[in-house]
Amino acid sequence: MRNTFYSYIEKLQDQISSKLEKVDGKATFQEDLWQRKEGGGGRTRIIENGTIFEKGGVNISKVFGELPEVLRKQFGVEEGDFFACGLSLVLHPINPFVPTVHANWRYFEMYNSSGDIVNQWFGGGQDLTPYYLFDQDAIHFHTICKTACDKHHKVFYPKFKELCDTYFWNTHRNEARGIGGLFFDYLKETEEFTIQDRFNFVKEIGDSFLDSYIPIVEKRKEIQFTKHQKEWQEVRRGRYVEFNLVHDKGTLFGLKTNGRIESILMSLPPIVKWKYNYLPEENSQEEILLKVLANPQKWII
Amino acid sequence: MRNTFYSYIEKLQDQISSKLEKVDGKATFQEDLWQRKEGGGGRTRIIENGTIFEKGGVNISKVFGELPEVLRKQFGVEEGDFFACGLSLVLHPINPFVPTVHANWRYFEMYNSSGDIVNQWFGGGQDLTPYYLFDQDAIHFHTICKTACDKHHKVFYPKFKELCDTYFWNTHRNEARGIGGLFFDYLKETEEFTIQDRFNFVKEIGDSFLDSYIPIVEKRKEIQFTKHQKEWQEVRRGRYVEFNLVHDKGTLFGLKTNGRIESILMSLPPIVKWKYNYLPEENSQEEILLKVLANPQKWII
Numbered sequence: 001m002r003n004t005f006y007s008y009i010e011k012l013q014d015q016i017s018s019k020l021e022k023v024d025g026k027a028t029f030q031e032d033l034w035q036r037k038e039g040g041g042g043r044t045r046i047i048e049n050g051t052i053f054e055k056g057g058v059n060i061s062k063v064f065g066e067l068p069e070v071l072r073k074q075f076g077v078e079e080g081d082f083f084a085c086g087l088s089l090v091l092h093p094i095n096p097f098v099p100t101v102h103a104n105w106r107y108f109e110m111y112n113s114s115g116d117i118v119n120q121w122f123g124g125g126q127d128l129t130p131y132y133l134f135d136q137d138a139i140h141f142h143t144i145c146k147t148a149c150d151k152h153h154k155v156f157y158p159k160f161k162e163l164c165d166t167y168f169w170n171t172h173r174n175e176a177r178g179i180g181g182l183f184f185d186y187l188k189e190t191e192e193f194t195i196q197d198r199f200n201f202v203k204e205i206g207d208s209f210l211d212s213y214i215p216i217v218e219k220r221k222e223i224q225f226t227k228h229q230k231e232w233q234e235v236r237r238g239r240y241v242e243f244n245l246v247h248d249k250g251t252l253f254g255l256k257t258n259g260r261i262e263s264i265l266m267s268l269p270p271i272v273k274w275k276y277n278y279l280p281e282e283n284s285q286e287e288i289l290l291k292v293l294a295n296p297q298k299w300i301i
Numbered sequence: 302m303r304n305t306f307y308s309y310i311e312k313l314q315d316q317i318s319s320k321l322e323k324v325d326g327k328a329t330f331q332e333d334l335w336q337r338k339e340g341g342g343g344r345t346r347i348i349e350n351g352t353i354f355e356k357g358g359v360n361i362s363k364v365f366g367e368l369p370e371v372l373r374k375q376f377g378v379e380e381g382d383f384f385a386c387g388l389s390l391v392l393h394p395i396n397p398f399v400p401t402v403h404a405n406w407r408y409f410e411m412y413n414s415s416g417d418i419v420n421q422w423f424g425g426g427q428d429l430t431p432y433y434l435f436d437q438d439a440i441h442f443h444t445i446c447k448t449a450c451d452k453h454h455k456v457f458y459p460k461f462k463e464l465c466d467t468y469f470w471n472t473h474r475n476e477a478r479g480i481g482g483l484f485f486d487y488l489k490e491t492e493e494f495t496i497q498d499r500f501n502f503v504k505e506i507g508d509s510f511l512d513s514y515i516p517i518v519e520k521r522k523e524i525q526f527t528k529h530q531k532e533w534q535e536v537r538r539g540r541y542v543e544f545n546l547v548h549d550k551g552t553l554f555g556l557k558t559n560g561r562i563e564s565i566l567m568s569l570p571p572i573v574k575w576k577y578n579y580l581p582e583e584n585s586q587e588e589i590l591l592k593v594l595a596n597p598q599k600w601i602i
Contacts, residue, residue: 030577032578046577046578048576048577055575055576055577057577171556172556172557172562173562234572238569241542241546241573242546242566245542245543245546245547246546246547246553246556252547255472255473255547256472256473261473261474262577262578265543265575266577268539268575269575270574270575270576271535271572271573271574272542272572272573272574272575273571273572273573274356274566274569274570274571274573275349275356275571276331276347276349276356276358276563276567277333277347277563
């Protein structure tokens with residue numbers, strides 16, 4: 001399964017980065033291959049200063065070897081080897097009417113001293129962070145998520161949608177990072193699902209990504225925006241930074257286990273502003289967004 | 302002592318903010334008074350868009366009541382009341398040749414169920430974060446710190462200077478946040494020092510702050526800078542954000558105990574850039590700074 005999934009994310013990285021280059025029309029991905037001293041490495045692909053994408057990354061990596069101490073503690077095991085691989089992407093568009101998007105799909109294996117797999121699971125998800133809210137974009141994004149989920153189990157969409165709202169919550173601001181999507185973790189083999197079923201599900205979600213996001217980009221990329229709207233985006237990007245550096249487990253895990261910093265922090269936006277006590281005008285589009293972020297919605301039934 | 306120290310930081314806030322307004326010559330501090338539901342509150346003073354200071358804050362607060370859970374865990378006590386107060390300041394100048402400065406001086410009391418003080422201590426310090434390094438500025442800043450320390454004990458400066466280098470260390474980047482200063486905590490009553498001695502020491506340090514920083518501002522504020530130098534400052538400010546949101550105990554404590562978010566996050570710079578794998582040119586001024594940050598110096602003997 002580790003080879004199957006890694007081959008899949010290699011192809012998916014190619015497919016997504018080549019499509020994003022076409023959509024952007026100007027910028028191309030810069031590729032950096034890196035090695036992890038303790039085992040593994042990755043293929044980082046970064047896009048900057050495009051016509052559509054101000055900054056973004058579509059990265060894959062696999063790491064393996066002895067379980068780092070932080071993972072031994074987390075899983076309550078005294079020793080053992082592990083293997084983990086995944087694709088992570090974040091795109092920060094120039095135009096404040098085009099939302100930021102994040103996705104991550106990953107696979108994990110743990111071994112006993114004989115090298116047998118003692119545990120294996122998938123995790124991941126994708127979520128959208130708009131700066132101006134178009135209900136129909138949120139509905140489109142969630143519809144693609146739900147359609148992909150429904151092919152595997154009726155309970156997946158409502159469950160993973162709720163987990164997403166819970167996970168991407170900026171507790172110190174009492175608001176969601178964005179309008180959600182899917183979040184799932186520890187998808188293991190059960191009586192109901194084989195590990196192959198789990199792979200098929202994650203593949204379905206990964207394959208649906210471009211359909212969930214690109215139509216929104218195409219629809220909003222030409223909208224004229226003012227300096228004020230750009231500034232609103234830059235201030236809101238500050239909340240994105242706050243979430244990723246204070247709360248996001250993936251980012252903190254990477255930072256605390258000597259991951260490749262520049263690959264992990266590709267998620268941070270290119271230009272960010274922090275203004276003291278910056279509040280939108282009453283009944284403005286900006287305030288409407290904040291109200292929705294404070295009260296995550298059901299976008300589809 | 303709680304009243305003595307709070308009166309002191311009230312006056313110090315006035316003294317520092319009024320001097321900073323004079324130095325800036327254009328911007329004035331915006332004052333916000335706030336209350337803490339569980340007991341206490343603060344006086345936040347923010348300066349923005351000045352001729353010298355792009356953004357900054359000089360805040361005081363006192364909080365008291367039942368020990369929040371996170372503090373009960375930290376101190377290993379099951380119950381009890383506490384009182385804490387302090388002054389925190391951060392100044393982000395426009396000109397990349399003027400360093401960012403941070404200072405914090407605080408006092409803490411813990412009580413038993415009869416309301417007697419069972420523990421009390423001072424903490425704090427100040428540190429400088431340049432974007433371009435002038436050795437003589439670092440030497441000036443450290444000399445003022447040392448002179449103030451030496452009036453109280455010969456060991457204070459070397460000890461608190463080293464603690465500062467250790468504390469303001471961006472572990473995930475393997476570099477210091479800046480060129481240091483002082484950091485001290487848990488300054489309690491001992492055989493050698495009464496709590497009044499501790500107060501006298503912290504007051505000495507607080508009183509020396511303007512002398513440590515303002516001469517550097519005056520000396521560097523007129524230096525012409527290029528777009529490239531401004532951008533270097535904005536990229537380096539990203540490291541400041543990373544430290545404050547990932548590592549700084551004060552910030553995380555505030556965020557996790559429902560402090561007033563806008564007062565806590567006044568420390569974040571006004572405009573920040575994250576560029577992928579941004580490296581300075583060889584032998585440039587920018588590279589010289591990085592080398593010093595990777596290897597904290599002894600600025601004075």
